[in-house]
Amino acid sequence: MKVLVTVKRVIDYNVKVRVKSDNSDVDLNNVKMAMNPFCEIAVEEAVRLKEAGIATEVVAVSLGSKVCQEQLRTALALGADRAILVESDEILESLTVAKLLQKVVDDEKPGLVIMGKQAIDTDNNQTGQMLGALTGFPQGAFASDVKVDGDKVQVIREVDGGLQTVSLTLPAIVTSDLRLNEPRYASLPNIMKAKKKPLDIKTPADLGVEVKSHTRLVKVSPPAERKAGIKVASVEALVDKLKNEAKVI
Amino acid sequence: MAILVIAEHDNSELKPATLNTVAAAAQMGGDLHVLVAGAGCQSVADAAAKIQGVSQVLLAEDACYEHQLAENISLLINELGKDYTHIVAAATTSAKNFMPRVAALLDVAQISEIIRVESADTFDRPIYAGNAIATVQSLDSIKVITVRTTGFDAAAAEGGSATVRAVSMLHNAATSAFVGAEIAKSDRPELTSAQVIISGGRGMGNGENFALIEKVADKLGAAVGASRAAVDAGFVPNDMQVGQTGKIVAPDLYIAVGISGAIQHLAGMKDSKVIVAINKDEEAPIFQVADYGLVADLFEAVPQLEQQL
Structure with missing residues (x-):
């Protein structure tokens, strides 16, 4: 079974973002970029499926400008066999990304597509589910455990209040939640080997998909600041403040 | 329309x-x-x-x-x-x-x-x-x-x-099936709808110590939450996580115990009406968003709090 895994280039999660002074967007100039943490978990899961003898090939896909090749090379260093970049300098909204991925799925015919549940830049949490709708594949979103069994995959999902287990008929889509696994680090020899692995480049035109905007970003603002309050000296003082000043207990 | x-x-x-x-x-x-x-x-x-x-x-x-x-x-x-x-x-x-x-x-x-x-x-x-x-x-x-x-x-x-x-519209894709659910049973309110929440962080030390804040929760009719650090350390299950990668909450009163205040936690609770922080590290970032901060050892302060409620 072939496994397709998607990879998004985003701001490094350790970097504090700042809004541009003209409120047009956040400032990404000279900011460290990295693979989206949820995508790292997705890649790890795909590689583990290959190591377990369930996946025969792991194909990593990214969409965006040329620099996304860096994140695809990281995926290759982590154990993906080959990579595909759908190259475009335009803003790719989730729906467009899902349409492009649908075409890649049509070409590659994977048994399983593993994606991050959301990207830490736009926090949309939607591309995997959209791809599910477009392909007609079932989905196991927010997965904390994935077991392939014959023509089915059993997925434990993190839901409000606990866990839910679903059984999906393959081909299917899984989106990773935090506790699915702990991603490995790429070793230096594997980083070197990754440079020689195949990386194909396609364009939205090659795939026959029109890049369309369904939304307009009006502005980006910093969040309302919360002011620091006061320090209280003792538990007695705290209880007094909560009862008589804040009146919340 | x-x-x-x-x-x-x-x-x-x-x-x-x-x-x-x-x-x-x-x-x-x-x-x-x-x-x-x-x-x-x-x-x-x-x-x-x-x-x-x-x-x-x-x-x-x-x-x-x-x-x-x-x-x-x-x-x-x-x-x-x-x-x-x-x-x-x-x-x-x-x-x-x-x-x-x-x-x-x-x-x-x-x-x-x-x-x-x-x-x-x-x-x-x-x-x-x-x-x-x-x-x-x-x-x-x-x-x-x-x-x-x-x-x-x-x-x-x-x-x-x-x-x-x-409406009698039947749409059964028949590609997925429900196998089971493990929903935590609790007499306490759900995190996302609770008026009062008390959460523990890595400072709790282990899962057993969450009993300290559960006692306070019982007195206040509060839900119990946790920071991602506490979840990652294995103290408590993930469905208790408050933060960007967990639940987003905005109760009337949020009490953060032994939580340093990482950005990802603040994103999940900073819209609470009143925030209380109890932490022994007075430099902890959580104090920058807290209405009432108490610099104290939580293992002394939390039992005291329970007694005084």
Whole structure:
């Protein structure tokens, strides 16, 4: 079974973002970029499926400008066999990304597509589910455990209040939640080997998909600041403040 | 034209998140309809009909909708949704699962987790873990929206008298099946609807020590939460996690115990009305957002707090 895994280039999660002074967007100039943490978990899961003898090939896909090749090379260093970049300098909204991925799925015919549940830049949490709708594949979103069994995959999902287990008929889509696994680090020899692995480049035109905007970003603002309050000296003082000043207990 | 709100429920009870979602939808302008899709959920439809401002409740009952499987529910909403200007649901794990499928089937964008309605087509939503707020205008004729419930006060649960109309549309994709659920049973309120929350962080040291804050929670009728650090350390299960990668909460009172205040935790609770921090490190960032800070050893302060309540 072939496994397709998607990879998004985003701001490094350790970097504090700042809004541009003209409120047009956040400032990404000279900011460290990295693979989206949820995508790292997705890649790890795909590689583990290959190591377990369930996946025969792991194909990593990214969409965006040329620099996304860096994140695809990281995926290759982590154990993906080959990579595909759908190259475009335009803003790719989730729906467009899902349409492009649908075409890649049509070409590659994977048994399983593993994606991050959301990207830490736009926090949309939607591309995997959209791809599910477009392909007609079932989905196991927010997965904390994935077991392939014959023509089915059993997925434990993190839901409000606990866990839910679903059984999906393959081909299917899984989106990773935090506790699915702990991603490995790429070793230096594997980083070197990754440079020689195949990386194909396609364009939205090659795939026959029109890049369309369904939304307009009006502005980006910093969040309302919360002011620091006061320090209280003792538990007695705290209880007094909560009862008589804040009146919340 | 009308707005379709998708009810959040467990087939027996309407969840409070639906009330906040109705309040958000009311700001978009238009007749408000509520869809209750499930199995054996007439009582939910009856409750939805009483929500202030709702004019019609659509009730779709079938075994294939019982567990809110995204594959089936999305096909149902896709068929119903074509007659609406907006399709709105609470940003719970259930709706986050099926709503993007609805959007893709309708060939429109989804605007995720809005916190404000600027106009019928323009909405504010947090991006970058709440470190920036994007104002986004939808260019689609049907707007598919999920609502961060903490951004909206609840609509009144009583006072409405909507009609309930049964819809008999069957959409069973038959590609997925519910196997089981492990829902934590607790007498305490749910995190996302609690008025008071007390959360523990890495400073708790281990899972057993959470008993200290559970005692305080019992006195306050509070829900118990945790930081991601406490979850990652294995002290407590993930469904207790408050933060960008867990639950987003905004209670009247939030008590953070042994939590340093990482950005990802603050993103999940900084809209709480009153924040209390108890931490022995006076430099901890949590004090920068706390209304009342107590620099103290939590193992002394928390039992004292319990006694004095």
